[in-house]
Amino acid sequence: MSRLIPPRGQLAPLALERFALALAASPEDWQERLTPADLNARCYAEIWSDENVNAWAIRWSDDADTGFHDHDVAAAGIAVIEGLVVEERLTLGGPPIARHFGHGSSFHLSASAIHRVRHGGGGTALTVHAYSPPLRVQGVYRITDDGALERDVVPYTEELHGELAVAA
Numbered sequence: 001m002s003r004l005i006p007p008r009g010q011l012a013p014l015a016l017e018r019f020a021l022a023l024a025a026s027p028e029d030w031q032e033r034l035t036p037a038d039l040n041a042r043c044y045a046e047i048w049s050d051e052n053v054n055a056w057a058i059r060w061s062d063d064a065d066t067g068f069h070d071h072d073v074a075a076a077g078i079a080v081i082e083g084l085v086v087e088e089r090l091t092l093g094g095p096p097i098a099r100h101f102g103h104g105s106s107f108h109l110s111a112s113a114i115h116r117v118r119h120g121g122g123g124t125a126l127t128v129h130a131y132s133p134p135l136r137v138q139g140v141y142r143i144t145d146d147g148a149l150e151r152d153v154v155p156y157t158e159e160l161h162g163e164l165a166v167a168a
Contacts, residue, residue, distance in 0.1 A: 053132045066116050080102060083119070
């Protein structure tokens with residue numbers, strides 16, 4: 001990581017996207033942290049952490065899906081190194097808004113975004129996610145038996161799995 005200049009202060013969403021792209025451009029600095037026993041399994045590793053930003057590399061398997069969640073107070077920038085992921089924004093009264101991102105693409109999210117990321121098919125995918133302020137907790141969403149939407153808080157170290165099914 002010696003080639004990257006550490007961020008000064010918290011980063012806005014677009015700056016986070018640029019930071020994620022810079023991390024993605026130097027996988028030799030962190031790829032050894034992401035060594036699953038099964039290359040077809042979803043795995044993740046923290047690849048950057050300081051008082052302003054933390055970042056994760058995530059390998060996505062065929063069925064990987066975070067479920068709808070938020071990043072509490074943290075904005076995010078995401079870069080796709082390989083494969084395809086789908087980012088969906090939760091909407092009321094309709095299907096989620098879906099965006100597809102492949103190799104070399106990137107996007108960012110405000111701290112207020114409720115979204116999910118899932119594997120887009122066609123072999124594994126690899127992404128870098130940067131958060132500022134550093135991600136510490138996430139809000140996860142579920143639908144109760146009577147149809148109410150509820151939010152639970154989980155630590156950032158807890159792997160998210162698709163829990164919330166939204167009718168299309």
